[in-house]
Amino acid sequence: MSKLKMGMVGGGTGSFIGDVHRKAASIDGMIELVCGAFSSSKEKSLISGKELGISNKRVYGNFEEMIIGETKLSEEERMDFVSIVTPNHMHFPPTKMALEHGFHVICDKPLSLTLDEAIELEKIVAASGKVFALTHNYTGYPMVKQAKTMITKGDLGTIRKINVHYLQGWLSTAVEKTGQKQAAWRVDPKRSGIGGALGDIGTHAENLVEYITGIQIETIAADLTAFGEGRSLDDDGNILLRFENGAKGVMSFSQIATGEENNLGIKIYGTKGSVEWYQENPNQLTVKWLDQPKQIYTPGGNGTYPESSEYVRIPAGHPEGYLEGFATIYRSFAKELMNIKSKKMISQDLDFPTVTDGIRGMKFIYAAVESSKNNASWTKI
Amino acid sequence: MSKLKMGMVGGGTGSFIGDVHRKAASIDGMIELVCGAFSSSKEKSLISGKELGISNKRVYGNFEEMIIGETKLSEEERMDFVSIVTPNHMHFPPTKMALEHGFHVICDKPLSLTLDEAIELEKIVAASGKVFALTHNYTGYPMVKQAKTMITKGDLGTIRKINVHYLQGWLSTAVEKTGQKQAAWRVDPKRSGIGGALGDIGTHAENLVEYITGIQIETIAADLTAFGEGRSLDDDGNILLRFENGAKGVMSFSQIATGEENNLGIKIYGTKGSVEWYQENPNQLTVKWLDQPKQIYTPGGNGTYPESSEYVRIPAGHPEGYLEGFATIYRSFAKELMNIKSKKMISQDLDFPTVTDGIRGMKFIYAAVESSKNNASWTKI
Amino acid sequence: MSKLKMGMVGGGTGSFIGDVHRKAASIDGMIELVCGAFSSSKEKSLISGKELGISNKRVYGNFEEMIIGETKLSEEERMDFVSIVTPNHMHFPPTKMALEHGFHVICDKPLSLTLDEAIELEKIVAASGKVFALTHNYTGYPMVKQAKTMITKGDLGTIRKINVHYLQGWLSTAVEKTGQKQAAWRVDPKRSGIGGALGDIGTHAENLVEYITGIQIETIAADLTAFGEGRSLDDDGNILLRFENGAKGVMSFSQIATGEENNLGIKIYGTKGSVEWYQENPNQLTVKWLDQPKQIYTPGGNGTYPESSEYVRIPAGHPEGYLEGFATIYRSFAKELMNIKSKKMISQDLDFPTVTDGIRGMKFIYAAVESSKNNASWTKI
Amino acid sequence: MSKLKMGMVGGGTGSFIGDVHRKAASIDGMIELVCGAFSSSKEKSLISGKELGISNKRVYGNFEEMIIGETKLSEEERMDFVSIVTPNHMHFPPTKMALEHGFHVICDKPLSLTLDEAIELEKIVAASGKVFALTHNYTGYPMVKQAKTMITKGDLGTIRKINVHYLQGWLSTAVEKTGQKQAAWRVDPKRSGIGGALGDIGTHAENLVEYITGIQIETIAADLTAFGEGRSLDDDGNILLRFENGAKGVMSFSQIATGEENNLGIKIYGTKGSVEWYQENPNQLTVKWLDQPKQIYTPGGNGTYPESSEYVRIPAGHPEGYLEGFATIYRSFAKELMNIKSKKMISQDLDFPTVTDGIRGMKFIYAAVESSKNNASWTKI
Known part of the structure; x- marks a missing residue:
């Protein structure tokens, strides 16, 4: 089972939440980071990319370049989804563009800068036929x-x-x-x-x-x-x-x-x-x-229910923390993407927060x- | 130092709060229960009195009888104060009567049935020259x-x-x-x-x-x-x-x-x-x-302040509980009564909840x- | 039900454990302190007695005087039992004398200074027909x-x-x-x-x-x-x-x-x-x-058993502490003494630590x- | 910075500790699993390899094959170190062989089946010039x-x-x-x-x-x-x-x-x-x-010291757990390997448990x- 390929918008060196997303995505071994537009400065983005072991050609100066650039790569090589870890005002634009270019999206909360954007996003998600996840990580x-x-x-x-x-x-x-x-x-x-x-x-x-x-x-x-x-x-x-x-x-x-x-x-x-x-x-x-x-x-x-214990990674008494809860969102998202790869359709019940939660x-x-x-x-x- | 003599209104056998008041009054050895109108039924009151070791002649059929009866006793013998542990509607009447007959009062919260009663009570307390305490015990x-x-x-x-x-x-x-x-x-x-x-x-x-x-x-x-x-x-x-x-x-x-x-x-x-x-x-x-x-x-x-540690009865690490906190209200009330006995005047700052707290x-x-x-x-x- | 009368050996002003015993004895309203040899100095003993509201004639210079003195009083007036709250080396002498003069004894732990004393004490208790309690208070x-x-x-x-x-x-x-x-x-x-x-x-x-x-x-x-x-x-x-x-x-x-x-x-x-x-x-x-x-x-x-909840004084969620646990020893001891008063014999199972525990x-x-x-x-x- | 390549001995599907090691190795994005002898059965090993996204040619039937096989690959391709997650009796043999073939080793505790093995291992480590880490994870x-x-x-x-x-x-x-x-x-x-x-x-x-x-x-x-x-x-x-x-x-x-x-x-x-x-x-x-x-x-x-806080991945108040503590051992081990790659020598003070701890x-x-x-x-x- 080859790993899912992740592109990231934001989350350059020193970012709190970018690092959290990367670690969360790594834990379960289902996802690898392959490209990114880590900063609004291309120079800074390259530095982050180097630290993260991403080859220079997959480091982009902004999200538009990344989405366009990745589209041009072979299906095998290009990213499967985009992870968006920017401040709130930069949630909507890359989400919209990624979905419209055929990429799944996982985005930090809240959904968007404005309610109007949120409502528009719901329509974009629906029209795209792609999966959108919102990292309300505490549900993990x-x-x-x-x-x-x-x-x-x-x-x-x-x-x-x-x-x-x-x-x-x-x-x-x-x-x-x-x-x-x-x-x-x-x-x-x-x-x-x-x-x-x-x-x-x-x-x-x-x-x-x-x-x-x-x-x-x-x-x-x-x-x-x-x-x-x-x-x-x-x-x-x-x-x-x-x-x-x-x-x-x-x-x-x-x-x-x-x-x-x-x-x-x-x-x-x-x-x-x-x-x-x-x-x-x-x-x-x-x-x-x-x-x-x-x-x-x-x-x-x-006494725990299977609906809970299936999300536990290690035997009882070994504490799990914030990153594991966060990772659960990524894992469920990844499972859905893999499911789509094989079944060609999105599940009815998605096991992670979606655009509906974002609108709420x-x-x-x-x-x-x-x-x-x-x-x-x-x-x- | 002889003990202060307490009369009680309410708190017959099986009463939760009456028993709490009695234990709280006992802990520090400054107060003894000498009389009571423990129930609205004289018969039940007598049974409670017997269990509490109160002689029959100091057990009364209602608070009016008690207040009148005690007034007739010698200063040495009669109660110093009344403790009122009845349901809310029976706070005002005995408090008013006791204060007006020269007895200090300690009463369970809330102060009264109605706000009007509360406001009237404030005046009665002021006019009486007596001490009124309200058992907001958690402050203890x-x-x-x-x-x-x-x-x-x-x-x-x-x-x-x-x-x-x-x-x-x-x-x-x-x-x-x-x-x-x-x-x-x-x-x-x-x-x-x-x-x-x-x-x-x-x-x-x-x-x-x-x-x-x-x-x-x-x-x-x-x-x-x-x-x-x-x-x-x-x-x-x-x-x-x-x-x-x-x-x-x-x-x-x-x-x-x-x-x-x-x-x-x-x-x-x-x-x-x-x-x-x-x-x-x-x-x-x-x-x-x-x-x-x-x-x-x-x-x-x-690191605790003296303003706190002076209320501690036992060395650190030995837990105190609800009754001790409650007893602190009684002890501060008792100290004030003893102070009045010797100095003949009420302190400026009373170290327990008063009618003012009751009105709030x-x-x-x-x-x-x-x-x-x-x-x-x-x-x- | 009139209160049991307690005499105390040790526990003068400033004593930690003497004060604990007095408060523990007071809480349940079954016991009153009537006399004491609070210190090895008569003068200090008198000061403690005054603070505790004990009349001078019931304050003694040492435990021998107290035991002899109380024996001379009418059955109605004299103490029912002795509470011993001295350092360990002073447990055995007053316990022995009190038991041999017909008084029940409650004593702080450990039982005695030496094991020999402990073994002798077991015999003395048995011979006396009196009740001996040891305050291993944590069992309360x-x-x-x-x-x-x-x-x-x-x-x-x-x-x-x-x-x-x-x-x-x-x-x-x-x-x-x-x-x-x-x-x-x-x-x-x-x-x-x-x-x-x-x-x-x-x-x-x-x-x-x-x-x-x-x-x-x-x-x-x-x-x-x-x-x-x-x-x-x-x-x-x-x-x-x-x-x-x-x-x-x-x-x-x-x-x-x-x-x-x-x-x-x-x-x-x-x-x-x-x-x-x-x-x-x-x-x-x-x-x-x-x-x-x-x-x-x-x-x-x-879910608590009656064997536990019968020792609880207040509704669940109101914390009890060290003094209440200690008081439980006193209360069980007092109940036994009252039982003896009416039944004229000691119970088989004593609900408090005894000389047997002390020997262990x-x-x-x-x-x-x-x-x-x-x-x-x-x-x- | 390209990732370190890890080979694993043991830890096939359903293994508790194998999965823990893999997750711990993943969290910080410094290590990737490239090969393994996951089970003593080649067939089971292949199944595990498939689930883990390892190509069949890098899945081996036993540790000997793996060590030999990897040695034959180019330096770029072959594993950098071996992770040993078998029961105790299978710690010594693969550790010895891996070290002697020029691979660093990280091994689960205890060090070995017998003390003799442990003492021999110390010599082998010293002679190898390679790094050996023992996963006493709680130190992380x-x-x-x-x-x-x-x-x-x-x-x-x-x-x-x-x-x-x-x-x-x-x-x-x-x-x-x-x-x-x-x-x-x-x-x-x-x-x-x-x-x-x-x-x-x-x-x-x-x-x-x-x-x-x-x-x-x-x-x-x-x-x-x-x-x-x-x-x-x-x-x-x-x-x-x-x-x-x-x-x-x-x-x-x-x-x-x-x-x-x-x-x-x-x-x-x-x-x-x-x-x-x-x-x-x-x-x-x-x-x-x-x-x-x-x-x-x-x-x-x-108030935490830098010597502690440098090991924290996320802001205070976001709990870290067992996997993160475990990952800290892997991260320190990985940092040392990278350090060796650039400096060509082992550090004096190793920031993880070593063979010395194992012998203790x-x-x-x-x-x-x-x-x-x-x-x-x-x-x-």
């Missing part, structure tokens, strides 16, 4: 899949209350003014879109809730704040949630929660039981029951910003 | 006092974000219909007032936030729900918080959070650091810093109910 | 009782492996030379006996193991060390354990484990499952199963010291 | 490196006490009789050597202790047991430890600790502070100080078995 954790499965099977009864938070502290001070690139584009509406922390991490929280429960958030009342001096985008938010099935909940996210690293956590309460999970200690899922003792599930451990995320961003402008009035997603 | 934990002290001293910088929750699951099913007395009065507006879970545990959360931070909640947007079939009072709530200093936050409480026991937790973020504390594991306070490793403080342990709590209940009726519109406390 | 925790009950009922199968540790750091430096009284007597063989940390905390570990499992340690190989300069008694020890049923295990204790507060922990493995418990977080018992998910039990929580502890100390002298050779207890 | 965790660095720098003062455990429960029942291959060879002395759990996990514990502290274990008193019916090798052990610097400690390992998954944990106490780390939650290191509050360090988090491990096994045979008498390593 085995314990997240265990929670989802327990809810799907009805183990927890009817879901009534959902609390989720995503708390970081890295923007507690004005790091964007210190030359920190990661911070700089995130606080810049031109590159981030209308959401700050909302788009960066709030969308992860939104996606996680809807992924695990299978229930959509219907309306929200959002109170967004930019605590950092001079910031035009939110760096903190608190949101009341009402779900389509009558459940209620609350979301809180922040990038000024001093001392927090990557504290994504969720508690979901049903009529029969509840689940609790934290990303910083991802290898345990706490399940609290109406009338039985609390249980702790571990990846591949006693963008609508969530837009609803939250609108609600917040209207003093946290209830707004439909 | 040493780690809560450590958090408060750190914030007061500015260790955490300016407070910007506060998340608090109080989650229980004991009303997940209709236990009030099974003869469970604790549940029955809590879901009954005539005995509970206009707040359900809101009054029972939401007020604890509100009090904890304002106690630790010293910052008042200014406006709230509350979404209250009665999930339990046939319930007229809320059993769940989510509230957006805006504080007087510009901080933002969120509160979530529930009595239908299946599987939760008594999960009260709080996270407070300042510009320099943050604190995190959970009632079910009360002997550790997590402090996260902007640029130092996370710390764990323990009662009386390394009642205003919070009223604001939350009003906000919720108006679809979670912002409402001033 | 509800989760310890849950573990014991699970093992008794066979839930864990045959026990095969037991690891226990008790780690403190308070003697990491030479605090005994700084005037710290607690440290001074503990490192002094004349007052402590032949065991240092071994007697002080190793015996707690030994008692906990045998209490929970109901299996006796048969032989041990002990490696004791005095790390502190100039210390003649051990401040650290590691011991291989072999149990009567073929189980194996290891014990590690230390008072030079820098940074540890009161880290007593135990793991017990059977053929079907295992239990794990830590004293610093005593309100959870972790149970790991052969083929089911790990469970967390809490006092009074779902002393034999353990002697075996460990002998083994260590012989370079950790196997020694029978 | 960033928090392990943080602990090591803190001790090296003297932050904890003089080390006095070390407790380590490695507890698993997967051999609690006779799984070796159910066709479970992993179990079958581990309980078979012909394939495992003289140590059972001792060799499989005890050596990890031994290596971890000596790696972190830099202090050698001098003598041990070991009590090994085979609880499983019919087992000739130990499945459980408890060992008293004495270190070269006077420190004392205890080790406990087991594969019959029912319910445990992969509970490797260590506590190290110095005169100034202590560290505590658990493999199942590897992203936190607890540091307890003599006179400061306890701290929690996280990979790349506040084998000596530890032999000393423990001897001690245990002599009823846990003290035995020199």
Whole structure:
């Protein structure tokens, strides 16, 4: 089974998320990086390419060149898909062009800079007949899949209350003014879109809730704040949630929660039981029951469902982490591409976040910003 | 030093909170129970009295009899103060009468059935020259006092974000219909007032936030729900918080959070650091810093302030619990009464929750109910 | 039901353990302190008595005076039992005299200074017809009782492996030379006996193991060390354990484990499952199963046995601590005394540690010291 | 930078550790698998090769064929090193042959079947001028490196006490009789050597202790047991430890600790502070100080040393796991090989476990078995 060939847009040397995508793509041995437009500077792109062991002729000055250039190569040689790891404003253009030139795409979240782009993208994906994956990586954790499965099977009864938070502290001070690139584009509406922390991490929280429960958030009342001096985008938010099935909940996210690293956590309460999970200690899922003792599930451990344990790479008790969760998205995406190669058609149920999830995320961003402008009035997603 | 003499209203055999108050009053050896009107039935009251070792002549059929009866005894013999441990609707009448007859009062929360009663009570307390304490017991934990002290001293910088929750699951099913007395009065507006879970545990959360931070909640947007079939009072709530200093936050409480026991937790973020504390594991306070490793403080342990460690009864590493935190309220109340006995005047700063805290709590209940009726519109406390 | 009357030997102002015993005796409202010989100095004893609200005539200059003095009082007035809270060398004399004068005794651990005393004491207790309790307080925790009950009922199968540790750091430096009284007597063989940390905390570990499992340690190989300069008694020890049923295990204790507060922990493995418990977080018992998910039990929580939950004072989720565990010993002792008052005979099964446990502890100390002298050779207890 | 080419011995389809090695080798994008003798059956080897995307001509029937075959290829094409992932008895032969044919080797632990082999191997490595790495993977965790660095720098003062455990429960029942291959060879002395759990996990514990502290274990008193019916090798052990610097400690390992998954944990106490780390939650290191509050360090988090944080792949708060720790061994090994390619000589200090560590491990096994045979008498390593 030969490996799938990946081209990358963005992710040059020093990029946090580019490196994550590359490692995630590598772990399961199904994908190899063959080309890239790693930077908007051809020179920098070449340096990155060299470090990554990519021959110069497969290093491109920009994504347009890459897509055109690869198209000219033999089917055997050219990339199978494009991985897009640029800031938000550079998600739409390369995605659109890649799909229209017959390449599958896997793209970092959020889906796009604007909701309009997102809606257009949905049509482009549909028309292309190609696969599009969005890296809401937290859905790749085995314990997240265990929670989802327990809810799907009805183990927890009817879901009534959902609390989720995503708390970081890295923007507690004005790091964007210190030359920190990661911070700089995130606080810049031109590159981030209308959401700050909302788009960066709030969308992860939104996606996680809807992924695990299978229930959509219907309306929200959002109170967004930019605590950092001079910031035009939110760096903190608190949101009341009402779900389509009558459940209620609350979301809180922040990038000024001093001392927090990557504290994504969720508690979901049903009529029969509840689940609790934290990303910083991802290898345990706490399940609290109406009338039985609390249980702790571990990846591949006693009592886990196959729907969860099939995503575990190593025996129970050996912790898996962020990269493995991320890799699961890539692996499922790769399996689908290989499936298409042999069966010539896309599966009905895709086992990774898609453009549909991306649109939910963008609508969530837009609803939250609108609600917040209207003093946290209830707004439909 | 002879012990202070306590009379009790409510708290007959089988009462949860009456027993808690008695144990809390006993621990530090400063208080003895001398009389009581333990039940609205004289017969039951006598049975409770016998079990508690109270002579029949000091067991009364109701609080009026007790207050009148005790007044007739010699100063040496009669009770020094009344402890009121009845359901909410029976807080105001005995408190008023006791104060007006010259007895100090310590009363369970919330302060009263209605806000009007609360406001009247404030005047009665002021006029009486007596001491009134409200048992917001969670403020008695040493780690809560450590958090408060750190914030007061500015260790955490300016407070910007506060998340608090109080989650229980004991009303997940209709236990009030099974003869469970604790549940029955809590879901009954005539005995509970206009707040359900809101009054029972939401007020604890509100009090904890304002106690630790010293910052008042200014406006709230509350979404209250009665999930339990046939319930007229809320059993769940989510509230957006805006504080007087510009901080933002969120509160979530529930009595239908299946599987939760008594999960009260709080996270407070300042510009320099943050604190995190959970009632079910009360002997550790997590402090996260902007640029130092996370710390764990323990009662009386390394680095704790005297303002916290003076409330610790045993060497570090020996856990204290709920009863000790509760006992701290009683001990501070008792010290004040002894102080008054010798100095003949009330202290300026009382080291326990007072009628002022009680009024805040009642205003919070009223604001939350009003906000919720108006679809979670912002409402001033 | 009138309270039992307690006299105390030792435990004057500033004593750690005396205060603990008094608070533990108070919590459940069954016992009142009526007299004491709180210090070897009459003057200091009077000061302590005053602070404790004991009238001068019931404050004695030494335990002999107290025992004689109380004997002269009317049955109604005189103490029912003596609580002995002195350093180890002062356990035997007052215990012997009290029992021989018809008083029940509750005594701090270890039982005595020497094994000879312990063996003599067993006979004295038997001859006296009085009740003797030893405060191995950790057996009073509800989760310890849950573990014991699970093992008794066979839930864990045959026990095969037991690891226990008790780690403190308070003697990491030479605090005994700084005037710290607690440290001074503990490192002094004349007052402590032949065991240092071994007697002080190793015996707690030994008692906990045998209490929970109901299996006796048969032989041990002990490696004791005095790390502190100039210390003649051990401040650290590691011991291989072999149990009567073929189980194996290891014990590690230390008072030079820098940074540890009161880290007593135990793991017990059977053929079907295992239990794990830590004293610093005593309100959870972790149970790991052969083929089911790990469970967390809490006092009074779902799935706990009545044999455990009957020792819980407050609803699940409200933490109990060290004092409550200690109080459970006092309460069971008090119940037995009341039972004797009405039935005139001692129960077969006493629900608290007795002289038998005390002898086990002393034999353990002697075996460990002998083994260590012989370079950790196997020694029978 | 072109990738290093890896050949693999063992690790066919369904192998646990082979897959781990492949994933670990992939993560950092420095290594590609080019050939293998994945099974002792050529047919099975071909199937594995196909799944792994290796061309048939690079799939060999046994390690001899592979080593010979690869030697014949051009320098550009042939493998750079061999990864050996077979059961213990098959470590020595391929290692010896590979080294003698000019290939570097990375091998799973323990080093060999017998101590004699180990000693011979040391000479072979020295004579070969090639690099040999042993995958004691737990040394790759960033928090392990943080602990090591803190001790090296003297932050904890003089080390006095070390407790380590490695507890698993997967051999609690006779799984070796159910066709479970992993179990079958581990309980078979012909394939495992003289140590059972001792060799499989005890050596990890031994290596971890000596790696972190830099202090050698001098003598041990070991009590090994085979609880499983019919087992000739130990499945459980408890060992008293004495270190070269006077420190004392205890080790406990087991594969019959029912319910445990992969509970490797260590506590190290110095005169100034202590560290505590658990493999199942590897992203936190607890540091307890003599006179400061306890701290929690996280990979790349506040206060970590560069000697630790350079091994972190992703920002603080994103958990890394077992595969990343394992990958760190491969990455350091790969860096050394690349360094040799350019500098033509081996570094003085190798940043991964070497044959020296392997010999320590084998000596530890032999000393423990001897001690245990002599009823846990003290035995020199």
